[in-house]
Amino acid sequence: MDVFACAGCGAELTAPVSRVALPVHTHYGAWEQLHPPLMEPATYAVEPRPTGLPRRPWDEVGEELAAEQGVYLPQHSVSFGPRGAVVIAPGDSRGMALIPEKCAGYCMGIDGRDGPNLACEGCGRAVATRVDDCGLWQAVWLEPDAVRRVPSGLPAVPVPGWDELESYAVPPVELDGSWSRRWEAAVPVALAHLVVACEGRPVALPGPLAELLGDTVAGCLPAGPPVLTTILAGPGTPVLRSGADILVVPRHPVTGEPWRPPHGAATVVPLDIGVWAHLVLPGEPSPLPASGRLPEGVLRDDYPLPLRPRHGFWPHDRAFRDTLAHLPGIRSPELRAYYDRYAKT
Known part of the structure; x- marks a missing residue:
């Protein structure tokens, strides 16, 4: 397992976490609805695509340069932000404080529109973005250039087999x-x-x-x-x-x-x-017998439909x-x- 530390002062910014695959629903939420955390506790994932600012209009970028960014169909704009953003569950964040002037949102929370809104409590460096507005999966996104991964000293979590x-x-x-x-x-x-x-x-x-x-x-x-x-x-x-x-x-x-x-x-x-x-x-199998009746004296709750x-x-x-x-x-x-x-x- 690993922890992520501030690249500036070395302060630990996360609990020990183990890497998993980035969920396929990461960037796709339901509008006007509050969402649970994206990540399970004690896990993290990495976004391989460029994310965030700067963004450039498709007409300015063109197909060839857009393809280098991993985009193969015309879009309103193409991100030229950093690759490798790290996402964790909000409950696994440590030693970070909100930057009040960067906490804008659409409705019920923060949507990260103003860039990183969490600062390292050790040195004040902007290191992450908390998102929890409606339509967004709750998460903390660590800036790839502002943090570094270090071993936690804890044993790695076994990778489950296909069975x-x-x-x-x-x-x-x-x-x-x-x-x-x-x-x-x-x-x-x-x-x-x-x-x-x-x-x-x-x-x-x-x-x-x-x-x-x-x-x-x-x-x-x-x-x-x-x-x-x-x-x-x-x-x-x-x-x-x-x-x-x-x-x-x-x-x-x-x-x-x-x-x-x-x-x-x-x-x-x-x-x-x-x-x-x-x-x-x-x-889960039904508690009802395949045929006949339950034995005398056997009690059960009604099985939900x-x-x-x-x-x-x-x-x-x-x-x-x-x-x-x-x-x-x-x-x-x-x-x-x-x-x-x-x-x-």
Whole structure:
């Protein structure tokens, strides 16, 4: 495990934390809603893309320079900020104080619009940005040039194997009947990868995903009769015999790498582990017997019915478009033609 320290005075700014994959829903929240912390306690992740200021207009940047920044579709502006921003849960921050004049926000909190708003208590250097406004996942973003990573002296947390992922399942519906904000972002991210994997050709969603989300995500995929087939695959799934064109597989929560089949070179599309595990892995068994009645004298609480959403699934449009914009394959003529059609809808 590591801690992050001020690059100026060396003061420790975090509790001991262990690196995990950057969540796919990091930058995609639900407008006008308060969000929980992005990161689990005692973890951190690194954003490999440029983030923040300075930003330059697309017309000024051009396609070639934008591609160097990892952007492959026209955008309003392109970030030329630093790469490698580190994100932690707010509860893991230490020795930092808010800079009052940089605490502006849209509604109920701070959105980081004025740049770093947390200063090192040891030397006063601006080192991080706290965000907790509505529509944003609560987080503390450490400035990559203002902090340094140092060993904590604690043993590293073991990386879970592919057969230890059942506990990562995330249900699609919140307790209030709304769709999970994580699902609303993670599903369109996977759909963007699927569009690029199928090179703009029509494709059918895997059965469980299609049954759950119905036609609400169909507008993201190329139109026409299904040509390519997909299945949900990964650890614990049956041996692949279907001859599917594309495998929708889990993304490892620590390494961020997609699961790969032991044999063959099938095209894989990564899906958030929480969504994948809910769709594929067995859940909690019902306490009701398969047949007959409970034995005399056995008491139980009423088993809750599955939560039902109060409205249709609305995929996060910006998550879909932004993911497409950062996939190099979108530059192919077939996919650009698809995107031009999609952008008009």
